[in-house]
Amino acid sequence: MFDLCVKNGKIISSKTVLEGELYVKDGKVAAIAAPGSNLESKNIIDAAGKYLMPGVVDAHVHGGYGTPERETFEAVGKAAAAGGVTTVLEQPLSVPITVTEEAFLGKKKEAEERFCVDFGIWGGLVPGHLEDMEKLYELGAGAFKSFMCRCSNYPTTNDGQILEGLKILAKFGGVHAVHAENDTLIQELADRFRAEGKMDAKAYLESHPPYSELEAIQRYILLSRQIPGAKTHIVHCSIAEGALEVGRAKMDGIDISVETCPQYLALCEDDLYEKGGVAKCDPPVRSLENVEKLWELVKEGAIDLIASDHSPHPFEKKVVPENDFSKAAEGVTGEQTMLPVILTEGVHKRKLPLTKMVQLLCENPARRFGLYGRKGALEIGFDGDFNIIDLDKEWICHGKDMYYVNKHTPYDGKHMKGAVEATYIRGRLVCEQGEMKVEPGFGQFLAMKMRPSI
């Protein structure tokens, strides 16, 4: 007797789109069966005309820990559930930053109390805390982040420190990830523009040129090459050329991955000019030509995964203060919109195969960050995390419908095609038609289990 059966739908995996029945028992996928199998089950859901896909694993979320005016675990968890994301990986840029055991445990405690989706917690590779990483790893932090450039509330890690950190991580197998931009290139440009009185969105874009990101990626790859066993990752790559550099490194056997985000696939420079601070992120959105090149790379598999980099700020901080665009807070919201944007811009507009979508949003992030085995696929024994999708449903995105503390989105007013009808985690309905069905605290902590590659 199974607990739950979803029948009559099409099940999307990273390999196939099949008509079939999905069975869950004790929160785990317990069977996949041919249509008409009608195995005995306590509950039966009819997904006729709909698609089932594994729950999205969002590897890059800023959940607002310590800065409730930006976001809260409760809010972002609801947004995740409403957007088909069943697992979020919290980034370490909280208050305090997640680089000590104490900070990690504090964050974990609050997350366990407030998240309604499952979650993992990243650590950080920052100066002064290299030796803390192993402890955090034991606690379940499988990935460690560094900023190559400055960041308001997170220490910059220089090349030498990154290299030392990579040596330490290679011993136990943790993944290292960087925000790759060249700090001084950006600062000098920004200072000069400011001195010239140029402080608008265009000046912002031009002071964050593609080459400042490319340089950092190229440099980081060179570092990655030096440490046998290093597992490295580039977060929110905004430029096609950067992903190509990663591809070349992979051909040499380097264990490196690259992520992009919906904002780099759906927005371009004109959107920044039009939408202003709400669309400001770092790296910034790029040219339309770059958007199309990124999609090509996404379709070819040259980009490993897509994450939201959900990074909200109060609306007043996104408004350009004193006509100085550089002072608008950086980071866009994206948790609730990630999957719909990929369905709309990818699947419908650019023929992104559904299987490829599942690789990018579910399987690959779960694999890269040590969750595969529980998350990322609807395989026997995996958690029963899935979405029921109405692939052809058309709707308009509105900021007010977001669960975020700050209800803005760069996609406000956007015509979407493809909607999440219902989201299940461990076999339990957590959200249906945008309405929450579980309480905060339903979410469970996930340790990221890496295996050392040396």
Place this chain on the structure above:
Amino acid sequence: MFDLCVKNGKIISSKTVLEGELYVKDGKVAAIAAPGSNLESKNIIDAAGKYLMPGVVDAHVHGGYGTPERETFEAVGKAAAAGGVTTVLEQPLSVPITVTEEAFLGKKKEAEERFCVDFGIWGGLVPGHLEDMEKLYELGAGAFKSFMCRCSNYPTTNDGQILEGLKILAKFGGVHAVHAENDTLIQELADRFRAEGKMDAKAYLESHPPYSELEAIQRYILLSRQIPGAKTHIVHCSIAEGALEVGRAKMDGIDISVETCPQYLALCEDDLYEKGGVAKCDPPVRSLENVEKLWELVKEGAIDLIASDHSPHPFEKKVVPENDFSKAAEGVTGEQTMLPVILTEGVHKRKLPLTKMVQLLCENPARRFGLYGRKGALEIGFDGDFNIIDLDKEWICHGKDMYYVNKHTPYDGKHMKGAVEATYIRGRLVCEQGEMKVEPGFGQFLAMKMRPSI
């Protein structure tokens, strides 16, 4: 009520190795369920301690059509079944060559009568028959082969003809594949060695230098780049550098794949000197260093698939006549040994993950050659083709145990680890412990269904 249940084994897919139960109904995979599900089934097999894997899809088989002294469909089919291969793709180098509707239908008829495993049939892209390809494609030939160098019984196709052929294939989506060697480089070297009285195995190797293969691969890639929508494939690539060239082309978005064979992964030059004609194939086996580089590429995924290139000859033709090694027939047997060799040399000796093995032997060849959906994976609705594997069983390979018409193998006397216990096709036991359980003619014809990429 399912027809068949295999329980207590570990199921290997291209993504996971899971404990689970496999259910078959009407020849198709009907359910995969968690251990202990115990769904109702007519027959139950206990695979405790064993592994289940999808049946191997061998994309490169010379079945001996028209040359029964070399091989027969009956014999090679049995060898396939005994070796865990449930689908074979017949190459067009038969008598007559498979480049006309008549030849295709004649071969298909005999195959349907004599094969005990499922099969597809390649066509050929050869001068004078470019216009026949579309008809063959309609009949089910999804892949078309050309020789860039001379071959005793198959016409050479020159670069211009290849390019014209690629244009035609791009219209309906057929895959083109080449035997990539530079003919004149080989001939000139061979002629000179012969003139110098050098006719031993060493002269043979030196007259087939790695660069003659690399040159042809490089040239073929350049051709592939010219035709939008071309799908191309390099058969039996013996050199690591060749696979790297293919990898570079893929990064540019070219739809090209590359195959290697067990003989290039398990044999090297010294084996040729020791075993003589029995180990002679074309391209020849290479250096030990190259073997290890190929394995690295196999593990990294730079090589798409492994096929046997089973190409037998009567033993007397493999004996070196008149002390002239070049006169020994080219081609090694490999159908029955392919999977055991990969288990022994790959899984056990070089830590090839089982999931990666399934990609290389099952999923990728099925995908590339239009069989995915029925073959290559144990997904719901796919054919119930699988092997039960004893991963740790050790045994000695003997030529006399082969089902081939010509019972020789370059692995004679080799210590193997990993054995095929039983092979099922469409839910039916076809071979158990090397004993055939079905009659010739059990095998079914498979049309290769490609989709045009333009």
Place this chain on the structure above:
Amino acid sequence: MFDLCVKNGKIISSKTVLEGELYVKDGKVAAIAAPGSNLESKNIIDAAGKYLMPGVVDAHVHGGYGTPERETFEAVGKAAAAGGVTTVLEQPLSVPITVTEEAFLGKKKEAEERFCVDFGIWGGLVPGHLEDMEKLYELGAGAFKSFMCRCSNYPTTNDGQILEGLKILAKFGGVHAVHAENDTLIQELADRFRAEGKMDAKAYLESHPPYSELEAIQRYILLSRQIPGAKTHIVHCSIAEGALEVGRAKMDGIDISVETCPQYLALCEDDLYEKGGVAKCDPPVRSLENVEKLWELVKEGAIDLIASDHSPHPFEKKVVPENDFSKAAEGVTGEQTMLPVILTEGVHKRKLPLTKMVQLLCENPARRFGLYGRKGALEIGFDGDFNIIDLDKEWICHGKDMYYVNKHTPYDGKHMKGAVEATYIRGRLVCEQGEMKVEPGFGQFLAMKMRPSI
């Protein structure tokens, strides 16, 4: 007492443009002195307002030996002198082809009798004559040509034969050169176009696509890599991408050079459509974009030398017969116009430095083909071969003013800037304002002295 002094001019070398006095004695450069040195000299020429440059060394000339209806040594020699070319290197595509001692000596004899400029004679690397090369080398043939594609009166040399030939040449240091086009690509395209009734200039261009040249260059470079000590050369490269491939090979230490021709730097597709057969050459002229890229490479030094590939035909053979452009004879005239075209299109229009011009037209061809020490520069002890140039003189080019047997030119009507006022060879005035001052037979034979690189 010197024999000759040229004073008041500016002397162009490959390194500098200097005011100075040039002194010749016994046919050799005997002194270069500062202006006003006024050393004692029998004859004094005032070159005030003019430039002196070394005589041009044209490494690629089809002098018409055995085909007087195409060209004669007497005519082409006069054209050379009138165009500032003081040394020509005769190509082996004569009747008979220059691949035997007899053919070489016959050609040499006629050349000595009829040429009014100095000359060297290439041999050929063709099947059946590999063993003749060493003898020809001893006789003074330092360079050996092969066709990778078919040619009406010269055998094609296949890859294997080229490789064997390179091994032989490496022993004594001869340079090998190829006409690099892929034969079958061209033939198949041409056949198909013909079958489709497309036989105009556009069909001709499209049946000789850039990739057919690129493929052959790429293949030839791979061959060059195999033979330590090989010195190789690509004649009349028409595509920028081809020169870039050569550049990459040089970075790996390969001793390879590349030549382009005025027709690829001054003419483009539209010229072919406009001028018809008179502008038909092989490889054909390319796109305007390619022209500009070639100029960039010329200026950067990525192209080693410029040669005329003077290859005349009777006018009636250049007229398109039966509306089939492919039947028009291939090859353009270019001996008399080479230097003026480079002055006009390079020096004046694209700021090609005069020093770079001397490298491309004088020093580099002399170095590459074993004449440096006598030819290619106005160094002490070198032959007193030079031109007096009026850099700013403007004039119109007319076919009727050519010394060729067939007085057509693709530059007919072209506005030129820069003119050869007088040409001296070994200190002797050979042509002044287009008027010949020496008799046929004044020209001397030059042995090409190579040094083996292994």
Place this chain on the structure above:
Amino acid sequence: MFDLCVKNGKIISSKTVLEGELYVKDGKVAAIAAPGSNLESKNIIDAAGKYLMPGVVDAHVHGGYGTPERETFEAVGKAAAAGGVTTVLEQPLSVPITVTEEAFLGKKKEAEERFCVDFGIWGGLVPGHLEDMEKLYELGAGAFKSFMCRCSNYPTTNDGQILEGLKILAKFGGVHAVHAENDTLIQELADRFRAEGKMDAKAYLESHPPYSELEAIQRYILLSRQIPGAKTHIVHCSIAEGALEVGRAKMDGIDISVETCPQYLALCEDDLYEKGGVAKCDPPVRSLENVEKLWELVKEGAIDLIASDHSPHPFEKKVVPENDFSKAAEGVTGEQTMLPVILTEGVHKRKLPLTKMVQLLCENPARRFGLYGRKGALEIGFDGDFNIIDLDKEWICHGKDMYYVNKHTPYDGKHMKGAVEATYIRGRLVCEQGEMKVEPGFGQFLAMKMRPSI
């Protein structure tokens, strides 16, 4: 009537080695004439059996301005003259650093009073002084140096500042040059080694790994690509791979050059272990394998020029203090030994052509740094700066024979082959057999005349 004639010698230029007579008048090369010309001259020198070469232009000299305990212009000038160097380019790492008009003029004044060879003066591109560069350029500083890593007495310039500086330089054409090492990689390694108690020469080498230099070169090239018209240069490149990166950038049309030094061509790690602080320089000497690769690149022309990076320190600062090798002063002496080392290790030991030597030591540095026209070659009108060389003379190098303030050299005891017999500047004998023939102050200031490339 010429002032000076050198006859019977062989004159080496960048193109040829010729028997000839060199005539000087009013300090300038006034004629080059064939042997036996015997033009009238006030003084005649018989160089029978000897070679004449242009005076060496050493583009990278630390003359000790403001730090007389390290070096003085008088001493280094004498060393230069004794070593065949007729022009030195003073680096800006003086006290004060040469980044202001005042500092430049102060240095120029002292140099004019104390140098006995001709000299130019570099400026610096350092933070806070970008706007001073144009003024320095007008004063004659054609090249501007930055440190990408820290340096004891010279500010580090970050990537952003370099980019801004390149924009400024591109306006008037100055060359920018960097010391390319990644600072934080070195510091982190050094700190860790120190923490582990590793402070010997090996730790020093390992804390300055080749990749820290390669990274900086790669990064600098990326910066160079961003600014049209930028002219960039990498000083003292110690690694072959770095020069290859520069070569790749050149193929893309980037105007970048690269220099190496005798210490990287003649010394390797074992020398550092053996000789200690006297052989310590930054970047450090590398592996023997790298030495040979560098020589290959030097011979192929992939390295543009060789400079001494003469950078002396008092002997007591070169002695390893407190057993901490990192505290030994960095920089080796090299002014007086540069040419003999290249003659010994290059010309004699590795068949470096004499013409190539002249390119690397004379012509190329003069060209790159705006002195060509006066320096770098023995062309008419150029300064009469030359050396008479006894190519086969063998001798032992001794530190005590150096003119340096600090008479140590890493070549102490080295067997040399090839000696400078006499050095002339502007036609005047300045040093003969190591004995000075002019007074301090004979040297003249040279403005470096660049032309903007945009």
